[in-house]
Amino acid sequence: MAVKAGGGLHRLARDAPIAPYGLWRLKEARRDMTCTLIMGMAESDGRMLWHQGFCALALPGATVNRLNATHLRDILRVFVHQSLDARGKTFVQGLTRRLVEIGFQGEIRIFLSPDPSAILRDNPADFPLRFQEILDASKPRTVKTTRRQQNQPKEKTRIAGGFNRVEI
Numbered sequence: 001m002a003v004k005a006g007g008g009l010h011r012l013a014r015d016a017p018i019a020p021y022g023l024w025r026l027k028e029a030r031r032d033m034t035c036t037l038i039m040g041m042a043e044s045d046g047r048m049l050w051h052q053g054f055c056a057l058a059l060p061g062a063t064v065n066r067l068n069a070t071h072l073r074d075i076l077r078v079f080v081h082q083s084l085d086a087r088g089k090t091f092v093q094g095l096t097r098r099l100v101e102i103g104f105q106g107e108i109r110i111f112l113s114p115d116p117s118a119i120l121r122d123n124p125a126d127f128p129l130r131f132q133e134i135l136d137a138s139k140p141r142t143v144k145t146t147r148r149q150q151n152q153p154k155e156k157t158r159i160a161g162g163f164n165r166v167e168i
Helices: 023-031 045-052 061-066 085-102 114-124 124-136
Strands: 003-005 006-012 036-038 057-059 077-082 107-113 142-143 156-159
Touching: 023 036, 045 057, 045 077, 045 114, 061 085, 077 085, 085 107, 107 124, 114 124
Parallel strands: 036 057, 036 077, 077 107
Antiparallel strands: 003 006, 142 156
């Protein structure tokens, strides 16, 4: 299988392990001033978002558990797409849990919307502005952690993000 990646082809061996889609483009996300990454389920949305100037990573199916800390090195904020169907909620829960497991210290924001490709089809000329408005309206995700530290309560609530950590 070959997929277009920037100026060339990214070839995958037939027996290659399943991995998040777009890993080879994460250098671009790290070079961006905001070090922001959008995460969703559909590979087609990932490709379309890169084409529209947004840094994205697609995590279809079982690839959420293949995400590791090195993938998110230097990323300060992730926007997680929650689609409007039942799979969207399951995806967000699984991905949020995985981000905590791998020790992601950046900000996690969840945005609920139709698939980005559907938004593009509705009005291609206004897509970048409309999609940015959706991202800007998202709120930081509150994550419950169960890490127990000496002389600390069993469970604490914090706002995800190393620089936004707030005890509640």
